[in-house]
Amino acid sequence: MSSQEDLKAGHAPAVKAGGMRITQHKSPAASGATPEKKSEEIAAEEEEYGSEPKTDKHHQQVLVSGAVTKGDKDFTTEAVKAIHEKPRPAKDARPNHPHVHNINQPRKM
Structure with a gap:
């Protein structure tokens, strides 16, 4: 009953230490949420279902906004690299100093 x-x-x-709560982070490996599969289980699954098919990245066709693309053939690496690299400014754009606007108002007498 004491437990x-x-x-x-x-x-x-x-x-708690000194009246303050101390956080304790639990790692997912310690909790056992994802049990590791043994090599025997993996071999049995491959035998039953077969291994995953290998995908060929060079001849893969992808549907992008309704148009079929053929990976590297449609967009060469040089073209993609040129699009993703931002052009560097030719001149440095320095921030302007703020102008001090003195408002002339009558003084107290």
């Missing part, structure tokens, strides 16, 4: 008394809302109470 149930230590639980708060179904889990252990917060860890």
